[in-house]
Amino acid sequence: MDEQWTGDPRAWAAEPLRRALDAILYRWIALFGLPVVAAVAHVVGASREWVDTLVHVGLGAFLLGYIGVHLVGKLWRRHGAPDGWRQAQEADRGTVAVARTVGWVVLIGAALALVSPLGTLADPKQFGMEILLWFPLLFPLYCLAAWCTIDCARDRLGRAAEESRQRFRDYWRDLARSAHPGGTAA
Numbered sequence: 001m002d003e004q005w006t007g008d009p010r011a012w013a014a015e016p017l018r019r020a021l022d023a024i025l026y027r028w029i030a031l032f033g034l035p036v037v038a039a040v041a042h043v044v045g046a047s048r049e050w051v052d053t054l055v056h057v058g059l060g061a062f063l064l065g066y067i068g069v070h071l072v073g074k075l076w077r078r079h080g081a082p083d084g085w086r087q088a089q090e091a092d093r094g095t096v097a098v099a100r101t102v103g104w105v106v107l108i109g110a111a112l113a114l115v116s117p118l119g120t121l122a123d124p125k126q127f128g129m130e131i132l133l134w135f136p137l138l139f140p141l142y143c144l145a146a147w148c149t150i151d152c153a154r155d156r157l158g159r160a161a162e163e164s165r166q167r168f169r170d171y172w173r174d175l176a177r178s179a180h181p182g183g184t185a186a
Contacts, residue, residue: 013168014091020160021088021095024153025102031149032106034059035142049126056134063141070148080158087161099153107146111139 041055081087089096 009168009171010091013164013171016160016163016167017084017088017091017157018095020084020156021092021099023156024099025095027149027152028099028102028106031145032110034062035110052126056138060138060141063138063145066145067141067148070152074151074155077155078159079155081161081165082158084154084157084159084161087164088157091164103150103153110142110146 038055038059042052044051085096
């Protein structure tokens with residue numbers, strides 16, 4: 001029997017689900033950081049129009065790249081089992097609750113961060129640019145990036161759930177083989 005199986009087989013089998021949940025949390029936090037950094041840069045560089053333009057163009061380019069990488073990756077990766085969230089909840093209820101809570105906080109916080117610079121604009125021309133140009137471009141991109149993150153989380157948990165089930169089956173198969181030296185179970 002493998003050394004990694006000497007402990008609790010359920011913990012060993014659930015490890016891919018925990019890794020997937022950690023990766024999902026990191027993605028959510030990174031996705032939240034984008035509009036927060038953009039809002040802070042907007043407030044700090046409010047007197048410089050080039051900083052504002054650079055932040056908006058940079059955020060839009062990054063979001064387009066993020067969406068593009070996700071869509072290209074979606075063509076090549078397996079989708080996984082449809083019950084990944086359920087199986088992850090059985091393995092680690094607390095981390096699933098944290099991941100879902102962080103996801104909702106990120107979506108709400110990011111929407112607020114995208115809207116927050118509007119309150120700092122005293123110049124009607126700049127306010128009009130935000131409302132008529134940047135917000136209609138960036139908000140749908142951000143929503144699409146959030147959808148990509150949710151879609152990637154579902155696929156990643158699905159693949160992790162399949163790996164977890166396979167590990168659990170392998171554990172019991174190998175345990176049965178080691179119990180019967182002939183290699184066949186009675």
